[in-house]
Amino acid sequence: MRIGIISDTHGLLRPEAQRALLGVQLIIHAGDVGAPGILTQLKLIAPVFAVRGNVDTQPQELPRTTVVETSGFSFYVLHNLHDLDLKPQGAGFDAVISGHTHQAVQRHDAGVLYVNPGSAGPRRFQLPVTLALLEIAEKPWKAEIVPLLPPLPGSAGRN
Numbered sequence: 266m267r268i269g270i271i272s273d274t275h276g277l278l279r280p281e282a283q284r285a286l287l288g289v290q291l292i293i294h295a296g297d298v299g300a301p302g303i304l305t306q307l308k309l310i311a312p313v314f315a316v317r318g319n320v321d322t323q324p325q326e327l328p329r330t331t332v333v334e335t336s337g338f339s340f341y342v343l344h345n346l347h348d349l350d351l352k353p354q355g356a357g358f359d360a361v362i363s364g365h366t367h368q369a370v371q372r373h374d375a376g377v378l379y380v381n382p383g384s385a386g387p388r389r390f391q392l393p394v395t396l397a398l399l400e401i402a403e404k405p406w407k408a409e410i411v412p413l414l415p416p417l418p419g420s421a422g423r424n
Contacts, residue, residue: 266290266336269311270397270408272344272364275299275320275386278306281413282385282396286310289398291335295364296344297321299386318344318364332358338401346381353377360399360406369395369410380408391417 269289271282276299283306286292292311296318298304307313317327329348333340338359343349346363353361353375360378369383383395393416397408 266401268293268335268399268401270295270362270380270382270399271307271385272382272396273297273318273367273384273386274303275384276303277386278303279385279394279413283310285396285398285411285413291333293333293340293342293362295342295362295382296327297364297386298327301326314342316342316344336401346379359404367392369393369397371397371408371410373405378406378408382408383410385413388414388417 269286269292272295294315345365367384382397
């Protein structure tokens, strides 16, 4: 199973993001959606699970956290990793998905994969514009960080 992980769209769903997500069986949006229409567009690609970020203005529509269970695996999703209030390994989670920082990061800790797909929305500062794809067939998992825009001039390969 291939999962698309996206965050911090801030009301902008780039065509590049839509193309990168084609073929995934599930999409996780880690908050700062920015506009409800973004989730509607993503649902045309695959089922979507999303959480509320600090810029989402309709808090009743999105939960602060959610648990996604698929193919026998369990994902804990929240916007800001600093708000994590449980021990993922002890709670039985295979992965923690977060956003907020606009910087793509992945790491393993105590058997749990932590993924922040970076920001797929408007470019902030010189940061790359990215999302992540995760194939969950075989552990250890490694997310593929997908650049959505070419590098900025003078950004030393960062996009």
